[in-house]
Amino acid sequence: MSKLEKLLERIRNNPKTVRFEELDKLLVRAGFVRRQSGKGTSHFVYRKDGQKISIPYNNPYIKQVYVIEAIELLENFGEDVD
Secondary structure, eight states, X not given: OOHHHHHHHHHXXXXXXXXXXXXXXXXXXXXXXXXXXXXXXXXXXXXXXXXEEEEEOOSSOOOHHHHHHHHHHHHHHTOOOO
């Protein structure tokens, strides 16, 4: 099991304690393109194949609703994050 697979499994088991950098790493590795939507905003938009998700940068943890949405999106694509 790779480090990213372990990270994804940990996130699935506890979506309340996920840092932005961890979720960002998974989405980018799965092929999503990241961009910040505008100057001075804390939201980052990830796009792939017509799908998009907006995730606000929060310290220390991202809100659970955004983490669950990102996991569902990764599962819908059937992404293998090696």
